[in-house]
Amino acid sequence: MPLLFFLIVMTLATSVVTCQNTDMKAASAKHKKTFEMNLSEEEWRKRLTPEEFYVLRQKGTERPFTGRFYKHFDTGTYVCKGCGNELFDSESKFDSHCGWPSYDRTLSPGSIVERPDYSYGMIRTEVLCSKCGGHLGHVFDDGPTSTGQRYCINSVAIDFKKREK
Ligand SMILES: [Zn+2]
Numbered sequence: 001m002p003l004l005f006f007l008i009v010m011t012l013a014t015s016v017v018t019c020q021n022t023d024m025k026a027a028s029a030k031h032k033k034t035f036e037m038n039l040s041e042e043e044w045r046k047r048l049t050p051e052e053f054y055v056l057r058q059k060g061t062e063r064p065f066t067g068r069f070y071k072h073f074d075t076g077t078y079v080c081k082g083c084g085n086e087l088f089d090s091e092s093k094f095d096s097h098c099g100w101p102s103y104d105r106t107l108s109p110g111s112i113v114e115r116p117d118y119s120y121g122m123i124r125t126e127v128l129c130s131k132c133g134g135h136l137g138h139v140f141d142d143g144p145t146s147t148g149q150r151y152c153i154n155s156v157a158i159d160f161k162k163r164e165k
Pocket of ligand 1: 080081084085
């Protein structure tokens, strides 16, 4: 009888461990996050210009002071160039003098995904589109407004929808 009891306990213990492993795998997959819009590299190349592909899909950076939205202050919404996801409102844009369009907050908390970026020997926070995972730029906590945030975004990674006043 004690042996049978031991076997039952062991079986239960094993199944608990198995469940935990499955949960951990699920949590790990969640951390990597699969995006709603998930195209192959070839599909992205067809959809984007070479420069857009370089920034959005290969985490490139456009040259400072060259982007079309750097000195752009119309009223409207900035959207992801890859998928059209609404990212920033023109009201959050400020003149940062850093060479890239800059915003002090996102349009909604779910617009973007932030990830630690340790490339080039720096510790930065990468900003990705929450819908397609496209690389947009980085966010820094040295912003000049009350939010303290400075979203430094590549012009080629975004598009603009003008709002009639
Ligand atoms: Zn996107």
